[in-house]
Amino acid sequence: MSYLDYNVAHTPTGLRKILYLNWPLVFLIAAVASIGFLMLVSVAGGQVDTWAKPQMYRFAAGMVIMLGLAFVPMWFWRGISIPAYVCCFLLLIAVDMVGVIGMGAQRWIDIGPIRLQPSELMKIALVLLLAAYYDWLAPHRVSRPLWVLIPVVLILAPTALVLIQPDLGTSIMLVAGGGIVMFAAGVSLWYFGAVIAAAVGLVAAVMKSRGTDWQLLKDYQFRRIDTFLDPAADPLGAGYNIIQSQIALGSGGWSGRGFMQGTQSRLNFLPEKHTDFIFTVLAEEFGFVGAMSLLGLYTLIIGFCLYSALTNRDRFAALITIGISGTFFLYFAINMATVMGMLPAKGSPLPLVSYGGTSLMILMLGFGLVQAAHVHRPR
Template identity: 85%
Template sequence: MSYLDYKVAQTPTGIRKILYLNWPLVFLLTAVSSVGFLMLYSVAGGDIDRWARPQMERFAVGMVVMMALAFVPIWFWRGISVAAYVGCLLLLIAVDLFGAIGMGAQRWIDLGPIRVQPSELMKIAMVLVLAAYYDWLDISRVSRPLWVLLPVVLIMLPVGLVLAQPDLGTSVMLIAGGGIVMFAAGVSLWYFGAVIAMVVGLVTTVMKSRGTDWQLLHDYQFRRIDTFLDPTSDPLGAGYNIMQSQIALGSGGWSGRGFMQGTQSRLNFLPEKHTDFIFTVLAEEFGFIGAMSLLALYVLILGFCLHSALTNRDRFASLLTIGIAGTFFLYFAINMATVMGMLPAKGSPLPLVSYGGTAMIILLLGFGMVQSAHVHRPR
């Protein structure tokens, strides 16, 4: 029996696929998205048609996509991994050549009724191709320099294209997402230590170059760093968003001001309240308890994904699940850290909660692959 014949023979059929779905994960994703609908209704002042209803429609489409992908055999995703990666790479090249420009950046491909952001697709394709690579690679070679170089190249190619858009935040997420798969695959910690040391050395060199003849950054870039470290140094300029966000976070207290009672959002002091700073609205209206409740839902999603990965005897499926769970973690961790002033302000949506169609559907597409890995795991 060939490998493909064996895989086909192991594929569950009919009603079993529905029974094998990771149903707790489905319910948790629905719960988090429902929080998003509630908050979008609130920031629109009780207007469901402005942001909440379109978000509900996109979630419905995304759930259909997730369920459909869950029934696709896991070996199919392994087979198309290289094609998916190359396709996303070509889309990134297309963005650099004739992509649509928005908010000073060239990140989208305009397809008429919708605009696609290929860098979001690449986050999933990157995990897919790296999981397939380490599934193919003999485990004794995982930490050998030559076999570590290839995944590094696979990561840095799209990173270079995304940096040209420019989009530093997504570039960092691509590097971190690829690093998570490499770590899960068993790459030696010495490589990660070397990368961390290089980053620390680079940051130190950049900071020491300030005011010298060999200054590595422009003056305005150093001013951005100053504003990140101390937002009050420019309260009406670059530090305004973070200062208003921190005010809203603090004013929520333990239990919040109440649903639709947040002053920072209702009086429009809070910028991008339906996208990047929606977590701040939640914290102001429902307080520390509401914010921690949402965080608990996110952690439970990660927990069910990791449990599925660690109990899966298929190496590709396990690495794919860990990679997508890691990407999901980066989404909400970066957003929360940003609105609290722990990271520089960059456009980073809160997954399944912030308003936006492309990010939600692509994220649910990734969870469809997680479900596929769970449904078709060896039993």
């Protein structure tokens, strides 16, 4: 019996698939999303229809997608890993040619009534392909240079297209997400050491290139770095967002000012309070306790994903779970670090909490793959 025949023959059916769902993960995702609904009501001044209601509809649709994907066997995802990657790569090329420009960047493409951001889809497609690659590759070849070069090319090719848009944050997430899968697959740590050394050299080159003919970053990206290093240098300009965010974080204290009582959000000092800076609203209204509670829920989600991966004897399914949970970690870690002034400002939503459709649906798609890996693991 072939591997595919074995998987088909041992695929759980009917009610058993429902019982095999990772139910704690389902409830944790719903809990975090509910916090998001509550905060969207707050930033809208108590109005449900403004942001919370549309987000509820999106989450309901995303939950249906997640649970529906959980019933799809892993042999199917393994089979479409290459077409999915190629399709997303072609969409990234299409963005460069006919993409829609918004906020100074060309990151979207209109497909009928839908505005799609292919770089978000590539985060999932890349994990899918790398998991299939390392599932196919013999373990003794994982750290050999030729077999390491192939996934590196698979990671850097879409990263280069995303950098052109320009979208430095998503580019970093693609590289980091791919690196997480390679690390989980057992690639030698020497390669990661070399990458870290190269990254340090690249940062030095980027800073040295400023103001030259071969400048490696856009001017607005350098301004973000300046703001990160010294927000007070331009308190009413580039540093305004971070300063107001830090004021909101500090004013929340231990237990917060109370629901809908945050002065920074109520008086509209906070920018993008329903998207990128929604964490500061939560921290101001519910304080350190509320912020740590949300972080605790995120940690539990990561924990249940990793436990599912470590107990899964299907290498492909385990790598998918680790890759997607790692991508999820990057989402909330980058957002929180940004609003606290620990990273240069970038447009990064707080997963399952910030208002928005694309990132929410991509996350639910990713969690659908995690659920499929859990449901169909060998038993």
